[in-house]
Amino acid sequence: MTGLVWTALALPLAGAAVLAVLGTRLPARGAGWLASLVMLVAFVCSAIATIMLASRPHEERAVVETAWTWLTAGSFQVGLELWFDELTAVMLLVVTGIGFLIHVYSIGYMRGDEQERRFFAYLNLFVFSMLLLVVSGDLVLLLAGWGLVGLSSYLLIGFWHQKPSAIKAAKKAFVMNAIGDVGLALGILLLFIELGTTAYTGVFAGAGSLDSWTATIAALLLLVGAVAKSAQLPLHTWLPDAMEGPTPVSALIHAATMVTAGVYLIARMNPLFHAAPYALETIVVIGVLGLLMAGAIALVQTDIKRIIAFSTMSQIAYMFVGVGLGAYWAGIFHLFTHAFFKALLFMGAGLVIHALHGEQDVRNMGGLRSVMPKTYFCMLIGALALVGIFPLSGGFSKDAILASALEVGTPLAWVAYIGGLAGALLTGIYTFRLMFLVFHRRMSPYAEAVAPTAVKHHGEGPSSMLWPVYILTLGAAVVGLLQVPGLTHVFFDWLEPIAPAGMVEPSAAQEWLTTLVAVSIGVAGIAIAGHLYLREFDATERMRLGRGRLVDHALEHRLYWDDLYAVAFERPAQWLAAVLRRDVDRPVAGWLPTDGLGTLTAFLGRSVSVIENGVVRSYALVIALGMAGLLLALLVRAG
Incomplete structure (x- = not known):
């Protein structure tokens, strides 16, 4: 079962790597079909793993597996740790299933685009980033996926980089999400300081032992990350501008990846939020x-x-x-x-x-x-x-x-x-x-x-554009039947074990x-x-x-949030940069040679090139002198 989850995680990364390295050797449409095939296999693996998880008793459905430990510092360890439970299964199905349909749709939508291969490489990378986020069993690994999601969104929102508006939108999304990343990282650091671990098992077990202030601060810091990634107040301003990217990117960001990450984080860390008053x-x-x-x-x-x-x-x-x-x-x-x-x-x-x-x-x-x-x-x-x-x-x-x-x-x-x-x-x-x-x-x-x-x-x-739409139409019509009041309780019964403190029903x-x-x-x-x-x-x-009316103007300008940030942060930063350039950069440049660093580099390069004369005896002499120097250093240290 866990092998299937690892496979679902690895396939989009492999697809992105192949398309990045060999994409130009593939026909344009071949890149799209390869990326889509990767997603289809990942979805099948996720579906089979979910079925296998459902066959287990409730108390055995939280599966934790560490592939290897990639960071050790004293008692602190971070491994490539997989956490597969009911919530992970739902997210896997959404990301790979909806992601597959969006990939197929993109084949028709991006047909004729000169950078089609690059687009599908980015799309596969985006899905891998989200999958890494949802299958992680450690907050540090989750943070890695979190950051990669931000990077992938930057690449895709600014995909049509010849458009200044697309570049501006990509930068805006990256900066707003970076603010959330800082909050998330600080929250993880605080939890490590207090609990000595960032693994889910340790955090969930120790959340109840935190004092109320510590738990609240940690939860609110994590919430900063969730708010930014899910485009909620007050870090929401990047979302409408993200529409500068191709339409399939909009569908992927809004439906299957990025903006759902904040909701997932809160649900995943529910033991901490329950221990935090007012969070x-x-x-x-x-x-x-x-x-x-x-x-x-x-x-x-x-x-x-x-x-x-x-x-x-x-x-x-x-x-x-x-x-x-x-x-x-x-x-x-x-x-x-x-x-x-x-x-x-x-x-x-x-x-x-x-x-x-x-x-x-x-x-x-x-x-x-x-x-x-x-x-x-x-x-x-x-x-x-x-x-x-x-x-x-x-x-x-x-x-x-x-x-x-x-x-x-x-x-x-x-x-x-x-x-x-x-x-x-x-x-x-x-x-x-x-x-x-x-x-x-x-x-x-x-x-x-x-x-x-x-x-x-x-x-x-x-x-290729119509059939994914037909399938989604069917899904939009019927998937709600999984939870019909008084008749079916599939979703509640499935997710109830993820919240040890219980859930409202x-x-x-x-x-x-x-x-x-x-x-x-x-x-x-x-x-x-x-x-x-x-x-x-x-x-x-x-x-x-x-x-x-005032209300019309306010709504058309999105309640002036962009103007507020421009006045509070953007313009002061531009003013400070101008002052530093005028009062620091230019005076220093006036008494230092403007090409001094370049001249020094060129001089050192010419000096070293003297020994690169193609004569083997010269090379042997340099090697001998180097070995003699090392031997002398060892003798001095031993003495």
Whole structure:
């Protein structure tokens, strides 16, 4: 069983290495199929390993195995340690399964790109990084995977490096995630100082013995890492700009990798968070604020991918609420269902962008339902799942989180419940605003000139792009049936052992009541969107909530978070750099030869080159002198 997990981990790394070294010798399409084959085999290995894990008794499902120890310092050891349990299995299936479909989709999407081979090498590396993160049994190894995920995202977001906006977005993502990396590293260091280990077994066993302040500080430091990686307040600003990368990258980041890492970290480290007063409450507050803010900002976005990106931030915030309430199973269940419908929505958006020759502004679309009926149907299922309409998958998982808030019953839990319902209303509005502007109403002049001809000659997309979308549509429709209130309890039963302190489980009545209320609110949101955007009017005139109002300007500028960071950090750093250049660099350069270091290097090079004359006797003399010098040094030391 563990051999299969090691294989699933190693295959994407091997694929990335082969493509990096031999990619230019492969045909362009061969690179994509090789990367996809690697992912398919990794998924099969993960699925078989999960089945084998399920056949074990509950108490034997946490499998720990160390392949080798690669760092030893006194009593401190870090090994390539695998931790395979129910939570790991879920993440493996999501990363490899959804990742495989995204790889296949990318074959059609990236066709004709000059750097297609490099793209698939990066894609395989991204998946390996995420797999390393989720199978690690040691926090130091998790940190390595964490950092590699950040590096991979930097490479993929900035893949089209000829675009200045892509380079800027990649740097922004890297810097924001580096802040989270520092927090995570400091938290790990604090745990090592207090517990003497970074292995999960030692951390979980010792978390309860930590004093409350130490546990809280450590948990909050880990939370900084989770917030940055999952693009939550206040380190969220990189996520919408990450849409500068190719659409398959957006799907992979939002559905199967990166942004889910923070939710995974909190669920994995639940013994520590339970021992930390106010840490879980902080997570709930971040989640509630994030889901409301992201939903509001999505209302005024005009880029199809950015609308979906803000929906990701909102849905990840729901997951934060779930794990913060102690309903870890509900948070991970929503992570699981979200992977299907979010990948579906991004891939559907990619089909639209593909048909419109790269156009992403929803104001230049409209009426595409008639020319792209398959894409419309698939995206409609994804949109309904995102809103949480019964009986599609998103409804079951999101309602489980809200029902858990009812079960907890504290004042903060009630705030989370009401905030979650308000978020459901916003989700209905912005999701179907997108659907109505893209697929309904009258075609824009641009779409009318481009889309019918493109679809007539090339269809809605190549089969490599369409079939993954069909599979995800089926998944978005049915995977929620794994956890039907009062009928099936697959997800809760499967994940219950990962939380030694127990998990919150709402009653079937609470879940059905929440479903009734949430679906009603979601339908109301759809109706509001229909009232605003189905009637024939100039979309540019009605995109705003109120012409000239402060709220419109604030939402269009994403509540000024980028401006705040520019004023607080970016501009002071630029000012300091300018001062140092003026008052330090230039004065020093004035009395030092500007090429002094280069001149010294050239002189030393010429001096050494004298003995490189090709005469063997000269080389023998140098060797003899060197040996004599070593012998003399040994004699002096011995004396």
